[in-house]
Amino acid sequence: MTDRGLSAWLQPLPLPDGQTLPGRLLPGPMEGISEGSFLDVMTARSLVLTWHTPFLRISTGVPRRARLAAWLAPYLATGRPVIAQIMGTDSARLAAAARRLHDAGAIAVDLNCACPSPTVVGNQAGGYRLRDPDWIARTLDAMRQTCGARAISVKIRCGFESPAELPAIAAALRRAAPDLVFCHFRTVREMYRPVADGLERLRHLRDLLPDTPLFGAGDLFTVEDALRMGETTGVDGVTPARGLIRNPGLLREIAAALGGPAFTPLTSEDKISFLHDLSERSGLPVRKRGFVIHVARAMGVDFSLPDCHRM
Numbered sequence: 001m002t003d004r005g006l007s008a009w010l011q012p013l014p015l016p017d018g019q020t021l022p023g024r025l026l027p028g029p030m031e032g033i034s035e036g037s038f039l040d041v042m043t044a045r046s047l048v049l050t051w052h053t054p055f056l057r058i059s060t061g062v063p064r065r066a067r068l069a070a071w072l073a074p075y076l077a078t079g080r081p082v083i084a085q086i087m088g089t090d091s092a093r094l095a096a097a098a099r100r101l102h103d104a105g106a107i108a109v110d111l112n113c114a115c116p117s118p119t120v121v122g123n124q125a126g127g128y129r130l131r132d133p134d135w136i137a138r139t140l141d142a143m144r145q146t147c148g149a150r151a152i153s154v155k156i157r158c159g160f161e162s163p164a165e166l167p168a169i170a171a172a173l174r175r176a177a178p179d180l181v182f183c184h185f186r187t188v189r190e191m192y193r194p195v196a197d198g199l200e201r202l203r204h205l206r207d208l209l210p211d212t213p214l215f216g217a218g219d220l221f222t223v224e225d226a227l228r229m230g231e232t233t234g235v236d237g238v239t240p241a242r243g244l245i246r247n248p249g250l251l252r253e254i255a256a257a258l259g260g261p262a263f264t265p266l267t268s269e270d271k272i273s274f275l276h277d278l279s280e281r282s283g284l285p286v287r288k289r290g291f292v293i294h295v296a297r298a299m300g301v302d303f304s305l306p307d308c309h310r311m
């Protein structure tokens with residue numbers, strides 16, 4: 001397969017403080033999935049080059065340094081650069097937490113303005129913040145004040161009610177100038193429903209933010225999905241999430257299609273071995289290992305016995 005002009009996705013991405021992300025193919029953060037043994041098993045198989053944590057709620061106060069370090073520790077233990085994600089409503093607390101997370105070893109701190117969970121939105125956090133683009137700009141400004149040259153980023157959706165909100169959101173981002181922007185093409189209201197014009201929305205955002213490293217998300221399940229997003233929208237990288245549960249080798253397959261290291265797609269045996277390690281390393285009692293079944297179902301692993309063992 002030719003790289004179709006997207007080979008820059010394999011290049012390191014320099015950050016303003018002199019650090020670099022090793023590439024522009026990143027795992028989308030997933031609360032309840034990109035944690036614990038999933039980190040170990042993916043890292044041990046070299047299926048991920050950078051980790052992006054799920055959100056940490058910053059609510060009643062700024063967590064102590066020791067607590068933030070403990071939260072970040074499993075990600076840092078992978079030896080990969082870690083983008084730490086925070087969520088909340090109080091700009092000053094978020095900014096203070098961002099600084100502490102940088103001090104604890106995060107390569108970038110990401111502000112979640114995307115989560116559509118009714119509980120989160122009900123608390124006016126996550127995707128709810130898209131209703132107030134000025135708040136996003138103020139919070140990123142506050143994070144810039146505390147973090148200096150260390151990288152800050154924001155995760156958004158293409159609007160709260162409607163993608164017509166995108167120009168106002170982008171204007172706020174141009175003012176605040178985060179170092180990276182991650183965007184899932186749905187609106188908050190759309191939750192995970194199918195949308196027909198997701199790539200056009202990302203293309204629009206690309207036009208509105210021509211100078212900001214922009215990472216696209218949304219329905220990236222195959223190599224072709226990723227290449228199509230790149231070609232149609234001009235994003236600087238992609239962040240598949242659910243596709244990584246179905247196929248943990250997806251980022252490596254995309255990289256190989258762009259001329260990166262050769263990679264043989266995972267076989268059923270590889271997937272079963274992956275699930276075995278996920279379960280063994282989870283540290284959870286067997287009865288609590290339901291998430292492994294969840295991952296197995298998403299992978300479509302066939303647990304039926306090989307022909308020779310069928311009765």
Ligand SMILES: Cc1cc2nc3c(=O)[nH]c(=O)nc-3n(C[C@H](O)[C@H](O)[C@H](O)COP(=O)(O)O)c2cc1C
Nearest residue numbers: 028029030031054055184217218219220240241242
């Ligand atoms: C189980 C699950 C948990 C998620 N948790 C987070 C999160 O903590 N932070 C975040 O920014 N996005 C989160 N997301 C959103 C994904 O990172 C991604 O943007 C979204 O699922 C669209 O990409 P996809 O279609 O490739 O899954 C989550 C998604 C799923 C499915």
